[in-house]
Amino acid sequence: MHGYELRKRLNLMLGWGRVLSYGSLYPTLKKMLRSNLIEETTSTTAATSRRPRIVYQVTDAGHREFERLMSEVGPAAWEDDTFDIRFAFFSSTDMEIRLRVLEGRRTRLQERLERVQQQLQMTQKEVDRYAAELQRHGVESVEREVRWLSDLINAERNTPPATAPRGIPTAGPVADQQ
Known part of the structure:
Protein backbone atom coordinates (compact mmCIF):
# COMPACT_ATOMS: atom_id res chain seq x y z
CA MET A 1 0.00 0.00 0.00
CA HIS A 2 1.07 3.61 -0.20
CA GLY A 3 2.50 5.65 2.66
CA TYR A 4 -0.64 7.65 3.41
CA GLU A 5 -2.81 4.52 3.63
CA LEU A 6 -0.14 2.67 5.65
CA ARG A 7 0.06 5.52 8.17
CA LYS A 8 -3.72 5.70 8.41
CA ARG A 9 -4.07 1.94 9.01
CA LEU A 10 -1.24 1.79 11.54
CA ASN A 11 -2.64 4.73 13.50
CA LEU A 12 -6.07 3.11 13.50
CA MET A 13 -4.60 -0.21 14.60
CA LEU A 14 -2.42 1.28 17.35
CA GLY A 15 -5.16 3.49 18.76
CA TRP A 16 -5.21 7.04 20.02
CA GLY A 17 -2.30 6.62 22.43
CA ARG A 18 0.23 6.25 19.66
CA VAL A 19 0.39 8.28 16.47
CA LEU A 20 2.83 7.51 13.69
CA SER A 21 4.06 10.69 12.00
CA TYR A 22 5.18 11.05 8.41
CA GLY A 23 8.52 12.17 9.86
CA SER A 24 9.07 8.67 11.21
CA LEU A 25 7.17 6.69 8.58
CA TYR A 26 9.04 7.70 5.44
CA PRO A 27 12.58 7.37 6.89
CA THR A 28 11.57 3.92 8.15
CA LEU A 29 10.23 2.98 4.72
CA LYS A 30 13.49 4.14 3.11
CA LYS A 31 15.50 2.08 5.62
CA MET A 32 13.33 -0.96 4.88
CA LEU A 33 13.85 -0.39 1.14
CA ARG A 34 17.64 -0.33 1.62
CA SER A 35 17.39 -3.59 3.59
CA ASN A 36 15.24 -5.19 0.87
CA LEU A 37 12.39 -5.79 3.33
CA ILE A 38 9.97 -3.93 1.08
CA GLU A 39 9.97 -2.86 -2.53
CA GLU A 40 8.35 0.07 -4.20
CA THR A 41 6.61 0.45 -7.50
CA THR A 42 5.13 3.48 -9.12
CA SER A 43 1.75 3.61 -10.72
CA THR A 44 -0.46 6.16 -12.33
CA THR A 45 -4.05 5.46 -11.46
CA ALA A 46 -6.32 8.25 -12.55
CA ALA A 47 -6.24 11.04 -15.06
CA THR A 48 -6.41 13.45 -12.13
CA SER A 49 -3.08 12.23 -10.79
CA ARG A 50 -0.29 14.69 -11.51
CA ARG A 51 2.57 12.37 -10.75
CA PRO A 52 3.14 8.66 -10.22
CA ARG A 53 2.10 7.18 -6.90
CA ILE A 54 4.51 5.07 -4.87
CA VAL A 55 3.22 1.72 -3.64
CA TYR A 56 5.15 -0.35 -1.07
CA GLN A 57 4.98 -4.11 -0.89
CA VAL A 58 6.59 -6.53 1.57
CA THR A 59 9.24 -8.81 0.04
CA ASP A 60 9.92 -12.44 0.96
CA ALA A 61 12.85 -11.17 3.05
CA SER A 71 9.07 -14.82 17.51
CA GLU A 72 11.52 -12.94 19.73
CA VAL A 73 10.77 -12.82 23.42
CA GLY A 74 12.67 -10.82 25.96
CA PRO A 75 12.71 -7.36 27.50
CA ALA A 76 12.44 -5.53 24.17
CA ALA A 77 9.15 -7.36 23.50
CA TRP A 78 7.37 -5.97 26.55
CA GLU A 79 8.86 -2.50 26.91
CA ASP A 80 6.63 0.57 26.56
CA ASP A 81 8.08 1.54 23.15
CA THR A 82 7.44 -1.79 21.44
CA PHE A 83 4.68 -3.64 23.28
CA ASP A 84 1.73 -1.93 21.56
CA ILE A 85 3.08 -2.59 18.08
CA ARG A 86 3.86 -6.20 18.89
CA PHE A 87 0.44 -6.67 20.49
CA ALA A 88 -1.28 -5.26 17.38
CA PHE A 89 0.19 -8.19 15.41
CA PHE A 90 -0.46 -10.92 18.00
CA SER A 91 -2.73 -12.79 15.58
CA SER A 92 0.45 -13.59 13.63
CA THR A 93 2.22 -14.91 16.72
CA ASP A 94 2.38 -18.38 18.28
CA MET A 95 0.40 -18.76 21.53
CA GLU A 96 3.47 -19.64 23.62
CA ILE A 97 5.24 -16.51 22.44
CA ARG A 98 2.15 -14.39 23.14
CA LEU A 99 1.99 -15.79 26.67
CA ARG A 100 5.68 -15.10 27.33
CA VAL A 101 5.34 -11.53 26.08
CA LEU A 102 2.16 -10.89 28.10
CA GLU A 103 3.71 -12.39 31.24
CA GLY A 104 6.89 -10.38 30.74
CA ARG A 105 4.91 -7.18 30.32
CA ARG A 106 2.83 -7.92 33.41
CA THR A 107 5.93 -8.67 35.51
CA ARG A 108 7.60 -5.46 34.31
CA LEU A 109 4.53 -3.41 35.22
CA GLN A 110 4.18 -5.09 38.62
CA GLU A 111 7.83 -4.20 39.37
CA ARG A 112 7.20 -0.61 38.25
CA LEU A 113 4.05 -0.42 40.36
CA GLU A 114 5.90 -1.63 43.44
CA ARG A 115 8.64 1.00 42.98
CA VAL A 116 6.14 3.81 42.42
CA GLN A 117 4.08 2.85 45.46
CA GLN A 118 7.22 2.85 47.63
CA GLN A 119 8.21 6.27 46.30
CA LEU A 120 4.70 7.59 46.88
CA GLN A 121 4.84 6.65 50.53
CA MET A 122 8.08 8.58 50.92
CA THR A 123 6.97 11.71 49.04
CA GLN A 124 3.26 11.86 49.83
CA GLU A 156 -4.93 -17.30 26.33
CA ARG A 157 -4.38 -20.29 28.64
CA ASN A 158 -8.04 -21.30 28.51
CA THR A 159 -8.48 -21.03 24.75
CA PRO A 160 -7.58 -24.00 22.57
CA PRO A 161 -4.91 -23.16 20.00
CA ALA A 162 -6.49 -21.69 16.90
CA THR A 163 -5.43 -22.38 13.39
CA ALA A 164 -5.04 -18.70 12.57
CA PRO A 165 -3.09 -17.84 9.45
CA ARG A 166 0.48 -16.79 10.14
CA GLY A 167 2.34 -13.91 8.59
CA ILE A 168 1.69 -10.32 7.78
CA PRO A 169 -1.90 -9.45 6.94
CA THR A 170 -1.88 -8.32 3.35
CA ALA A 171 -4.04 -6.08 1.28
CA GLY A 172 -3.94 -5.39 -2.38
CA PRO A 173 -1.68 -2.56 -3.54
CA VAL A 174 -3.06 0.89 -2.94
CA ALA A 175 -1.53 3.95 -4.56
CA ASP A 176 -0.49 7.23 -2.98
CA GLN A 177 1.15 10.42 -3.98
CA GLN A 178 4.30 11.00 -2.03
Whole structure:
Protein backbone atom coordinates (compact mmCIF):
# COMPACT_ATOMS: atom_id res chain seq x y z
CA MET A 1 0.00 0.00 0.00
CA HIS A 2 1.07 3.61 -0.20
CA GLY A 3 2.50 5.65 2.66
CA TYR A 4 -0.64 7.65 3.41
CA GLU A 5 -2.81 4.52 3.63
CA LEU A 6 -0.14 2.67 5.65
CA ARG A 7 0.06 5.52 8.17
CA LYS A 8 -3.72 5.70 8.41
CA ARG A 9 -4.07 1.94 9.01
CA LEU A 10 -1.24 1.79 11.54
CA ASN A 11 -2.64 4.73 13.50
CA LEU A 12 -6.07 3.11 13.50
CA MET A 13 -4.60 -0.21 14.60
CA LEU A 14 -2.42 1.28 17.35
CA GLY A 15 -5.16 3.49 18.76
CA TRP A 16 -5.21 7.04 20.02
CA GLY A 17 -2.30 6.62 22.43
CA ARG A 18 0.23 6.25 19.66
CA VAL A 19 0.39 8.28 16.47
CA LEU A 20 2.83 7.51 13.69
CA SER A 21 4.06 10.69 12.00
CA TYR A 22 5.18 11.05 8.41
CA GLY A 23 8.52 12.17 9.86
CA SER A 24 9.07 8.67 11.21
CA LEU A 25 7.17 6.69 8.58
CA TYR A 26 9.04 7.70 5.44
CA PRO A 27 12.58 7.37 6.89
CA THR A 28 11.57 3.92 8.15
CA LEU A 29 10.23 2.98 4.72
CA LYS A 30 13.49 4.14 3.11
CA LYS A 31 15.50 2.08 5.62
CA MET A 32 13.33 -0.96 4.88
CA LEU A 33 13.85 -0.39 1.14
CA ARG A 34 17.64 -0.33 1.62
CA SER A 35 17.39 -3.59 3.59
CA ASN A 36 15.24 -5.19 0.87
CA LEU A 37 12.39 -5.79 3.33
CA ILE A 38 9.97 -3.93 1.08
CA GLU A 39 9.97 -2.86 -2.53
CA GLU A 40 8.35 0.07 -4.20
CA THR A 41 6.61 0.45 -7.50
CA THR A 42 5.13 3.48 -9.12
CA SER A 43 1.75 3.61 -10.72
CA THR A 44 -0.46 6.16 -12.33
CA THR A 45 -4.05 5.46 -11.46
CA ALA A 46 -6.32 8.25 -12.55
CA ALA A 47 -6.24 11.04 -15.06
CA THR A 48 -6.41 13.45 -12.13
CA SER A 49 -3.08 12.23 -10.79
CA ARG A 50 -0.29 14.69 -11.51
CA ARG A 51 2.57 12.37 -10.75
CA PRO A 52 3.14 8.66 -10.22
CA ARG A 53 2.10 7.18 -6.90
CA ILE A 54 4.51 5.07 -4.87
CA VAL A 55 3.22 1.72 -3.64
CA TYR A 56 5.15 -0.35 -1.07
CA GLN A 57 4.98 -4.11 -0.89
CA VAL A 58 6.59 -6.53 1.57
CA THR A 59 9.24 -8.81 0.04
CA ASP A 60 9.92 -12.44 0.96
CA ALA A 61 12.85 -11.17 3.05
CA GLY A 62 10.46 -8.76 4.77
CA HIS A 63 8.06 -11.57 5.62
CA ARG A 64 10.95 -13.62 7.06
CA GLU A 65 12.15 -10.64 9.13
CA PHE A 66 8.63 -10.04 10.42
CA GLU A 67 8.36 -13.71 11.46
CA ARG A 68 11.75 -13.48 13.19
CA LEU A 69 10.86 -10.31 15.06
CA MET A 70 7.48 -11.64 16.14
CA SER A 71 9.07 -14.82 17.51
CA GLU A 72 11.52 -12.94 19.73
CA VAL A 73 10.77 -12.82 23.42
CA GLY A 74 12.67 -10.82 25.96
CA PRO A 75 12.71 -7.36 27.50
CA ALA A 76 12.44 -5.53 24.17
CA ALA A 77 9.15 -7.36 23.50
CA TRP A 78 7.37 -5.97 26.55
CA GLU A 79 8.86 -2.50 26.91
CA ASP A 80 6.63 0.57 26.56
CA ASP A 81 8.08 1.54 23.15
CA THR A 82 7.44 -1.79 21.44
CA PHE A 83 4.68 -3.64 23.28
CA ASP A 84 1.73 -1.93 21.56
CA ILE A 85 3.08 -2.59 18.08
CA ARG A 86 3.86 -6.20 18.89
CA PHE A 87 0.44 -6.67 20.49
CA ALA A 88 -1.28 -5.26 17.38
CA PHE A 89 0.19 -8.19 15.41
CA PHE A 90 -0.46 -10.92 18.00
CA SER A 91 -2.73 -12.79 15.58
CA SER A 92 0.45 -13.59 13.63
CA THR A 93 2.22 -14.91 16.72
CA ASP A 94 2.38 -18.38 18.28
CA MET A 95 0.40 -18.76 21.53
CA GLU A 96 3.47 -19.64 23.62
CA ILE A 97 5.24 -16.51 22.44
CA ARG A 98 2.15 -14.39 23.14
CA LEU A 99 1.99 -15.79 26.67
CA ARG A 100 5.68 -15.10 27.33
CA VAL A 101 5.34 -11.53 26.08
CA LEU A 102 2.16 -10.89 28.10
CA GLU A 103 3.71 -12.39 31.24
CA GLY A 104 6.89 -10.38 30.74
CA ARG A 105 4.91 -7.18 30.32
CA ARG A 106 2.83 -7.92 33.41
CA THR A 107 5.93 -8.67 35.51
CA ARG A 108 7.60 -5.46 34.31
CA LEU A 109 4.53 -3.41 35.22
CA GLN A 110 4.18 -5.09 38.62
CA GLU A 111 7.83 -4.20 39.37
CA ARG A 112 7.20 -0.61 38.25
CA LEU A 113 4.05 -0.42 40.36
CA GLU A 114 5.90 -1.63 43.44
CA ARG A 115 8.64 1.00 42.98
CA VAL A 116 6.14 3.81 42.42
CA GLN A 117 4.08 2.85 45.46
CA GLN A 118 7.22 2.85 47.63
CA GLN A 119 8.21 6.27 46.30
CA LEU A 120 4.70 7.59 46.88
CA GLN A 121 4.84 6.65 50.53
CA MET A 122 8.08 8.58 50.92
CA THR A 123 6.97 11.71 49.04
CA GLN A 124 3.26 11.86 49.83
CA LYS A 125 3.64 14.63 52.41
CA GLU A 126 5.88 16.71 50.12
CA VAL A 127 3.59 17.09 47.11
CA ASP A 128 0.58 19.31 46.54
CA ARG A 129 -2.85 17.92 45.79
CA TYR A 130 -2.46 18.07 41.99
CA ALA A 131 0.86 16.25 41.98
CA ALA A 132 -0.63 13.65 44.34
CA GLU A 133 -3.64 13.28 42.03
CA LEU A 134 -1.36 12.76 39.03
CA GLN A 135 0.58 10.11 40.94
CA ARG A 136 -2.65 8.37 41.93
CA HIS A 137 -3.80 8.42 38.31
CA GLY A 138 -0.50 6.83 37.20
CA VAL A 139 -0.78 4.08 39.80
CA GLU A 140 -4.39 3.34 38.85
CA SER A 141 -3.45 3.20 35.15
CA VAL A 142 -0.71 0.66 35.80
CA GLU A 143 -3.00 -1.38 38.08
CA ARG A 144 -5.65 -1.39 35.33
CA GLU A 145 -3.11 -2.58 32.75
CA VAL A 146 -1.90 -5.35 35.08
CA ARG A 147 -5.52 -6.56 35.47
CA TRP A 148 -6.02 -6.38 31.70
CA LEU A 149 -2.86 -8.39 31.10
CA SER A 150 -3.90 -10.98 33.69
CA ASP A 151 -7.27 -11.36 31.96
CA LEU A 152 -5.53 -11.78 28.59
CA ILE A 153 -3.14 -14.37 30.01
CA ASN A 154 -6.00 -16.35 31.55
CA ALA A 155 -8.00 -16.21 28.32
CA GLU A 156 -4.93 -17.30 26.33
CA ARG A 157 -4.38 -20.29 28.64
CA ASN A 158 -8.04 -21.30 28.51
CA THR A 159 -8.48 -21.03 24.75
CA PRO A 160 -7.58 -24.00 22.57
CA PRO A 161 -4.91 -23.16 20.00
CA ALA A 162 -6.49 -21.69 16.90
CA THR A 163 -5.43 -22.38 13.39
CA ALA A 164 -5.04 -18.70 12.57
CA PRO A 165 -3.09 -17.84 9.45
CA ARG A 166 0.48 -16.79 10.14
CA GLY A 167 2.34 -13.91 8.59
CA ILE A 168 1.69 -10.32 7.78
CA PRO A 169 -1.90 -9.45 6.94
CA THR A 170 -1.88 -8.32 3.35
CA ALA A 171 -4.04 -6.08 1.28
CA GLY A 172 -3.94 -5.39 -2.38
CA PRO A 173 -1.68 -2.56 -3.54
CA VAL A 174 -3.06 0.89 -2.94
CA ALA A 175 -1.53 3.95 -4.56
CA ASP A 176 -0.49 7.23 -2.98
CA GLN A 177 1.15 10.42 -3.98
CA GLN A 178 4.30 11.00 -2.03
